[in-house]
Amino acid sequence: MIRTYPKLFLALLLLPFAARAGDPGFNGRWHLDTGHSTALDGWSAMDLVITAGGTGVSLRHDMTWRSTHVSAVDAIDTAQPVEIGDFFRIDQRHMAVYALPKAAAHVRAAWLDGGRTLRVEAEVPLEVSQGVRTMRIYDEYRLLEGDTVLELIELHSTRERPLVYYFNKATP
Amino acid sequence: MKRIFLVLSLILSTAAGLRGADPAPALNAYAMRFDGDWRVAGGLPVKAMLVGLQGLVNRTAPRLYIIQAPGFPWEITDPLADFYRRKYGVAFTEVGSADAALARFAHFARGYVVWDPGVPPTLDVAYTIAGLEDAIVVDAALIPLAERHGLAKIDDLRGRYDGWSNAQIYADARARYWARCNHDKIILLGGQFGPVRIPAIADWGVRGRMFFEDLAANPAHPDELALEKQFMAGLNPDGTIFGWHPYGKDTEEQHTTLSSTYGLKMEGLQSLPNLSFNSQFTFTPGFKFTNNPSVPPDARLVAEKKVYLAFVQSDGIGLGVWTKPGRGRMPLAWNTPMGWVKYSPAALEYFHASATPNDYFIGGLSGPAYMYPNHIPAARFGPLMDQAKALMATLDERVLEIMDNSAADGNVGNADLTKETVDRYYAAFPDVIGFINGYGPARTRDLRDTRPLISYDYYIDPLRPREEVAADLGELIALNSQRPYFCLVHVRETNDVNSLIGVIHSLHGPVEVVPLDRFLKLAASDQTYVTRYQHPDDPKHFAGF
Numbered sequence: 070m071i072r073t074y075p076k077l078f079l080a081l082l083l084l085p086f087a088a089r090a091g092d093p094g095f096n097g098r099w100h101l102d103t104g105h106s107t108a109l110d111g112w113s114a115m116d117l118v119i120t121a122g123g124t125g126v127s128l129r130h131d132m133t134w135r136s137t138h139v140s141a142v143d144a145i146d147t148a149q150p151v152e153i154g155d156f157f158r159i160d161q162r163h164m165a166v167y168a169l170p171k172a173a174a175h176v177r178a179a180w181l182d183g184g185r186t187l188r189v190e191a192e193v194p195l196e197v198s199q200g201v202r203t204m205r206i207y208d209e210y211r212l213l214e215g216d217t218v219l220e221l222i223e224l225h226s227t228r229e230r231p232l233v234y235y236f237n238k239a240t241p
Numbered sequence: 242m243k244r245i246f247l248v249l250s251l252i253l254s255t256a257a258g259l260r261g262a263d264p265a266p267a268l269n270a271y272a273m274r275f276d277g278d279w280r281v282a283g284g285l286p287v288k289a290m291l292v293g294l295q296g297l298v299n300r301t302a303p304r305l306y307i308i309q310a311p312g313f314p315w316e317i318t319d320p321l322a323d324f325y326r327r328k329y330g331v332a333f334t335e336v337g338s339a340d341a342a343l344a345r346f347a348h349f350a351r352g353y354v355v356w357d358p359g360v361p362p363t364l365d366v367a368y369t370i371a372g373l374e375d376a377i378v379v380d381a382a383l384i385p386l387a388e389r390h391g392l393a394k395i396d397d398l399r400g401r402y403d404g405w406s407n408a409q410i411y412a413d414a415r416a417r418y419w420a421r422c423n424h425d426k427i428i429l430l431g432g433q434f435g436p437v438r439i440p441a442i443a444d445w446g447v448r449g450r451m452f453f454e455d456l457a458a459n460p461a462h463p464d465e466l467a468l469e470k471q472f473m474a475g476l477n478p479d480g481t482i483f484g485w486h487p488y489g490k491d492t493e494e495q496h497t498t499l500s501s502t503y504g505l506k507m508e509g510l511q512s513l514p515n516l517s518f519n520s521q522f523t524f525t526p527g528f529k530f531t532n533n534p535s536v537p538p539d540a541r542l543v544a545e546k547k548v549y550l551a552f553v554q555s556d557g558i559g560l561g562v563w564t565k566p567g568r569g570r571m572p573l574a575w576n577t578p579m580g581w582v583k584y585s586p587a588a589l590e591y592f593h594a595s596a597t598p599n600d601y602f603i604g605g606l607s608g609p610a611y612m613y614p615n616h617i618p619a620a621r622f623g624p625l626m627d628q629a630k631a632l633m634a635t636l637d638e639r640v641l642e643i644m645d646n647s648a649a650d651g652n653v654g655n656a657d658l659t660k661e662t663v664d665r666y667y668a669a670f671p672d673v674i675g676f677i678n679g680y681g682p683a684r685t686r687d688l689r690d691t692r693p694l695i696s697y698d699y700y701i702d703p704l705r706p707r708e709e710v711a712a713d714l715g716e717l718i719a720l721n722s723q724r725p726y727f728c729l730v731h732v733r734e735t736n737d738v739n740s741l742i743g744v745i746h747s748l749h750g751p752v753e754v755v756p757l758d759r760f761l762k763l764a765a766s767d768q769t770y771v772t773r774y775q776h777p778d779d780p781k782h783f784a785g786f
Binding site for chain 1: 650653681682683684686696697698699700701702704705706708709712713715716717719720721722723726727728769770771778782
């Protein structure tokens with residue numbers, strides 16, 4: 070078996086290390102390309118600031134609407150699930166769907182594709198007209214060829230259409 | 242003497258019946274057509290002069306009406322002119338130029354005041370003087386034109402305020418003119434800030450000898466805020482602010498919060514034209530508002546296990562899609578500016594006359610005019626809502642729309658009502674079918690006896706791609722999984738109805754679009770929505786003054 074599939078064996082052996090290592094190209098500030106992305110709702114601009122170190126990944130969202138600026142960080146861990154009290158999602162602000170301030174989101178993350186993809190899965194409690202509901206969010210942050218463009222694909226358990234955002238790497 | 246002659250020259254013969262196919266006009270008046278150039282360095286000075294002149298010309302009778310260019314914020318000036326012709330028997334003679342206007346109307350003015358485009362508040366001060374002294378307002382380039390028509394200089398503001406702050410300028414003007422100005426009404430000549438200004442409401446202020454200013458209600462400008470508070474405190478208790486807040490210096494939320502704190506009514510916008518003309522008409526003889534209810538007011542309905550959607554157009558009706566194709570293809574509730582019963586009755590009659598069975602009128606915002614009820618002083622709430630009830634009765638309206646963005650900044654913060662505010666509304670309006678709340682989404686909800694209070698679950702940004710609007714609505718339907726689900730949708734002013742119909746057709750499942758009155762009746766039958774009020778811990782973008 071080992072002799073038959075040496076590459077597979079090697080891959081399985083290295084998997085734990087690969088899963089913990091993100092491509093350093095993720096690190097830095099990314100500007101949303103609004104022209105190529107799903108339309109934001111209630112926000113006019115967005116920056117994503119990614120800081121990956123060890124198994125921890127910080128996803129900071131710098132949101133802008135006119136003169137209003139909101140900054141929020143989701144600190145995730147690719148080695149273990151985490152509970153995040155103020156989980157930030159790129160919300161459609163014109164929907165009556167509200168974060169529950171005292172309820173935590175259950176968040177799991179992993180590096181995939183040799184560190185070129187960061188997968189984040191979150192179960193987010195939300196307040197709507199009829200009470201509290203949980204939205205499952207599935208995100209993939211994909212570093213595209215050349216490391217200057219980041220693609221974020223987001224699926225909601227409650228939404229038919231995926232949300233697709235493209236970010237351009239900010240010049241340091 | 243000239244004035245008396247002109248008043249007499251108006252043919253105010255009553256339209257005592259048709260004479261064949263060519264009825265005699267009940268009133269002869271004049272109309273001017275404006276282009277769309279409101280640039281300070283372009284078309285503004287001439288328009289500013291003509292709008293001020295309009296206020297003088299219309300002081301004692303409706304003589305001059307202005308038809309704005311296509312694309313102007315208020316889209317009804319042309320169809321309303323036609324309505325005046327057809328229903329009121331007004332015969333308009335068009336005046337083609339500023340020179341022609343002065344040739345015909347200069348005798349209504351005693352002189353001119355010079356303002357300085359380089360010091361923007363001088364236009365406000367000039368308008369204040371114009372109302373008090375019967376003057377037109379001119380920039381330097383227009384002085385020869387004014388003098389050619391026999392007008393002499395009354396005041397010249399050039400140089401007087403160079404280097405002064407806005408607060409200093411208005412404080413000086415207050416000391417000079419406020420005592421002689423109207424204390425029931427004031428003009429907030431805000432809106433666009435910089436290279437474009439649209440002071441189309443100035444005719445109303447000049448006619449009524451009101452004070453003009455554009456002070457900010459923003460704590461970041463403490464001098465302006467302090468002075469604005471003085472003006473608001475100086476208005477009579479039932480006073481009204483006409484116009485709009487100054488973009489770039491403060492927010493709509495800040496200014497409306499401040500005016501509501503003083504119990505003052507806000508009638509927008511600074512671009513609202515022709516009030517000096519419109520306010521001098523009443524409804525046509527025998528006219529009575531009858532709304533388009535889909536259910537009797539005392540009906541008891543039972544909701545089915547489905548999704549109910551209702552759509553509301555709450556921005557100024559004249560700003561919206563009323564004149565665009567598609568209206569009438571789906572049930573749509575329209576918030577009417579109730580104050581227009583006094584200020585523009587013909588416009589309200591025009592809306593009524595051109596309504597389809599799918600157009601349902603509701604009252605608001607929050608009271609007799611635009612106010613934030615969480616901040617209305619308790620002693621003023623009752624008298625103000627008595628006015629609102631009387632206006633709603635005149636307009637045959639049975640739903641009140643409420644909006645309080647004092648804790649919001651556009652889409653950030655919250656737009657909810659305190660329980661105390663909700664209690665006041667339920668006590669003040671025993672005869673309504675129900676209340677709706679919000680502008681953007683909100684989460685104040687209640688049901689008492691048969692009267693629900695439902696907030697918007699969704700706001701349709703006119704620029705949002707329709708496939709994303711459909712996805713948003715679909716997601717709300719998925720999240721609110723219990724049936725019936727009552728989803729109230731606010732349609733922003735420039736959305737077009739045809740695109741909304743496409744969105745509705747793309748939704749899955751048992752979804753029904755219903756008129757707002759039916760929606761509220763159904764919502765009264767099965768409270769699947771959670772009772773909720775503004776909570777102290779809810780996010781507040783603007784903490785208040």
